[in-house]
Amino acid sequence: MRRFEGKAVLVTGGATGIGFATALRFAREGASVAIMGRRASVGEEALAELRRHAPQERTLFVRGDVSSEADVERCVEETVQAFGRIDALVNNAAMASSVELVRAGTEEWKPVFDVIAFGTYFCTRAVARRMIERGEGGAIVNVSSINAYRALPFSSHYNAAKGASDQLMRCAAVELAEHGIRVNAVQPGFIDTPMSFVDGENELETDWFKDIYVQRRKIPQARAGGPEEVASVVAFLASEDASYVCGAAIPVDGGLSVTF
Numbered sequence: 700m701r702r703f704e705g706k707a708v709l710v711t712g713g714a715t716g717i718g719f720a721t722a723l724r725f726a727r728e729g730a731s732v733a734i735m736g737r738r739a740s741v742g743e744e745a746l747a748e749l750r751r752h753a754p755q756e757r758t759l760f761v762r763g764d765v766s767s768e769a770d771v772e773r774c775v776e777e778t779v780q781a782f783g784r785i786d787a788l789v790n791n792a793a794m795a796s797s798v799e800l801v802r803a804g805t806e807e808w809k810p811v812f813d814v815i816a817f818g819t820y821f822c823t824r825a826v827a828r829r830m831i832e833r834g835e836g837g838a839i840v841n842v843s844s845i846n847a848y849r850a851l852p853f854s855s856h857y858n859a860a861k862g863a864s865d866q867l868m869r870c871a872a873v874e875l876a877e878h879g880i881r882v883n884a885v886q887p888g889f890i891d892t893p894m895s896f897v898d899g900e901n902e903l904e905t906d907w908f909k910d911i912y913v914q915r916r917k918i919p920q921a922r923a924g925g926p927e928e929v930a931s932v933v934a935f936l937a938s939e940d941a942s943y944v945c946g947a948a949i950p951v952d953g954g955l956s957v958t959f
């Protein structure tokens with residue numbers, strides 16, 4: 700399938716994990732792809748890998764922090780300068796940490812909200828303005844989480860920020876529909892990426908994960924997902940195959956969120 704020939708896509712946090720798998724998916728389907736991230740060395744390494752699958756002129760790394768309005772404006776401008784357009788934005792950048800609600804402070808809450816809630820807002824606004832000016836519509840896909848509507852201990856800041864980004868997605872979907880811009884989200888469950896590492900340990904390799912989620916099938920499909928299994932749903936939502944999907948949040952979690 701090459702659904703994105705002649706299209707340009709910007710993926711935030713696109714150098715690793717789900718973001719990189721998504722960038723690769725779009726590139727393989729013919730899109731020009733810009734990955735945005737803060738770390739030059741990680742970004743350049745991801746770019747080199749992307750260029751093994753797509754021509755150099757269809758790939759770009761833009762260095763910036765999604766929580767900085769100035770960085771977002773510059774990175775969006777650099778992408779438009781390089782590709783002449785942006786047809787799809789994937790709001791994927793995020794950070795997480797583990798902290799008890801009553802012990803957490805602004806130093807834990809603020810960075811998480813800055814990236815997930817404000818970062819998603821800044822990128823959505825900057826790209827939507829370009830799409831409206833261009834007048835050809837577009838698609839915005841947020842990589843949210845089942846944490847947006849399910850609760851686990853020690854991640855109140857992350858869960859609340861993901862909830863905010865889901866509601867921003869719905870509001871943007873309603874406001875931008877008249878411009879032909881569709882806004883949707885995917886809500887991953889446990890996915891095998893760098894974010895699976897908590898305090899240096901891969902939670903997917905722990906005994907408790909294997910016991911509860913795999914052996915007892917708390918995840919009905921009894922396994923974690925791969926980043927490419929999220930990327931394929933992101934690509935679907937960004938494509939014309941999802942032409943009548945607007946304001947939807949699709950779980951990609953092996954069935955985890957429908958069990959109790």
Ligand SMILES: NC(=O)c1ccc[n+]([C@@H]2O[C@H](COP(=O)([O-])OP(=O)(O)OC[C@H]3O[C@@H](n4cnc5c(N)ncnc54)[C@H](O)[C@@H]3O)[C@@H](O)[C@H]2O)c1
Pocket residue numbers: 711712713714715716717718735736737763764765766790791792793794814818842843844845886887888889890891892893894895926
């Ligand atoms: N891995 C999972 O189990 C899981 C589950 C649910 C949701 N998610 C979501 O998937 C998305 C991708 O995460 P991942 O699992 O691939 O982990 P990841 O850590 O590989 O990806 C996050 C990316 O965002 C980048 N990033 C962080 N802060 C940034 C900033 N201020 N500006 C620009 N880039 C920034 C990181 O450098 C990294 O490249 C995130 O939104 C995450 O919340 C992941």
